[in-house]
Amino acid sequence: MPELIRHDGIHNDEWTLVSKPEEGQDLSLPDGPALLPAAVWKENMDRFAGRNDIGIWFDSHEEPEVYADMIGDLPVIAVNFPKFTDGRGYSIARLLRERYGYEGELRAVGDVLLDQLFYMKRCGFNAYALREDKDSAHAEYCLNVFSNAYQAAVDTEQPLFRRRAS
């Protein structure tokens, strides 16, 4: 079973990431907990009412604004990094946490590399599906590489200039 890094360590990942269905193709759900493409989930929301084993995932170009009122109860939201150099997922994560109040598990998926983990954590992610070829043994160092940060972000409400001035 694939690994999932959370802030308390490495876990088995029981969730299946469902890809976007091709045109004309029906949605087929796997057994067990599933992460659905956000748009697909939205279209079929009624089907999943009351289930706690359905989450969604956003692609980097998608707008969480559209889903703002619907996502509060979801157990897991994932944000895809199609390439590690595509930084849109960081903004999406902050918006989900800071603007839309999402408090469940927020996962980084896709091209997730070690050296981005610290930034991801600061933007509100708390779970990471590291790209398969990367060694999760390094994750703890990379998640905590800095002991402090200048800016406010999801993990730090007070920017350093306020903490210094007080």
Next chain:
Amino acid sequence: MYVYDEYDRQILTERVAQFRNQTDRALAGELSEEEFLPLRLQNGLYVQRLAPMLRIAVPYGMLRSDQLRRLARISRDYDKGYAHFTTRQNVQLNWPALEDVPDILAELAEVEMHANQTSGNCIRNTTTDQFAGVQADEMVDPRPYCELIRQWSTYHPEFAFLPRKFKIAVNASDDHDRAAVQVHDIGLEFTRNDAGELGFRVYVGGGLGRTPVVSPVIREFLPEMDLLTYLEAVLRVYNRYGRRDNKFKARIKILVKAMTPEAFAEKVEAEWEHIKDTPSQLTPEAIERVKAFFTEPDYASLDDNPDALKAPREENKAFDAWVKRNVDAHKKPGYSIVTLTMKKTGVPPGDASDRQLEQIADLADQYSFGEARVTHQQNVVLADVRQDQLFELWRAIRPMGFATANLGTLTDIICCPGGDYCALANAKSIPVAEAIQRRFDDMDYVYDLGDIDLNISGCMNACGHHHVGNIGVLGVDKKGQEFYQISLGGSSQRDASLGKILGPSFAREEMPEVIEKIINVYVDNRTEEESFLDTYRRIGIDPFKERVYA
């Protein structure tokens, strides 16, 4: 100047350790070249034509003498004994070994220096007026605000992987714009509203490179406390909506143009509404704290134009010419701002040897409270020199090669390293600068021509800012041959404008001749007191075309 506290020191130490770890993993093959690329770029490390190149940050251009000495030692121990001052107020080393870079960064950290975000698709070094804090006409000293931007942008978790690089410049002077704010991704200009409160006029979407744009204003007045939240709103809109499919269309100027400045501004305002009242809003205490690092040095009470300056100026024509050209008025009576020119003919513009770096450090200690500044024109400023010591200083710097009295003239050329060093360049630029300097070696004639910005770039990435040169030279490649295209009428000043292309390009050996013809059109047409740019703007490009292509 800003001094690190425990927080800054620890964060920087952790950064050095992080890069050492990344370099080790890259050398061990655990990081692919593609994966290591943005990491090394964000630590200043390029892989260039001939060797790696390390770009060291000089926040808002300020250097202490101990930092200069450390740069000298690093350039001697790890490089070929010289460094290069860039058009972004940074310092570059051209020959470091990749495996030495973590050690170099550790040495820099000891003197509160780094190479953070000097490259890569992130927020780069914020630049400002090299005369900040010492000139009479500025509204406020911009440096504390630049330092706040520096801290905010350093390892910003949301903005380390932007669509493209991102450059911010700040200007606080009503009369001048030495920071070229209108050709930056974000330009900030201090202003006051009707109530007399301090704030910024915000320009977004300017820039040079392949698609040069003079930026529009997207907000006429931003209260000073809102600086960081508003920057965050602009960056978030850019991060989410900037193009990522084509690197040539990924700069924010393309987004602003595509959306229209009005629609872009609305989008930013809507984003900002959500975050303006968060703890990221600045506080008077926070601004005061940073301002305390940029207080005035211990100036003596002096009079302007003392005998110790007057007499030697009368007796020594060369000294007088240098004072006229390379010395600027200071806000304190009895003090001057001195620019050490790094534009001696035969030396690549901006290059300084290790010995020269140490000499600058000594000069800073002896004459200018231990500080020097790097300018975006690739010169070095001593900002607080006593007027009664100018003659002594001039005599000291002549043998060092810093007294070329050509500041602001035709031979004070801004010039990128070009094809001699840079892997991106299409053509060499340094030999062109040198040939032009040699052609115009009669200083009296050069002074008579007055202020002229001649800027040379070796490729369309425009590191030499050719678009905003009164005369711009761009190296182009035609079937493997180097040619040079000329543009006229650019300005990076408050009346910013982009140069217009004169016509077909020229071979390198033609360049001094062509520049001479252009200058002759100016000389033939100018009225008294008219600068090159004034004349060009009055008579247009046609007379220049006619003469050059006759």
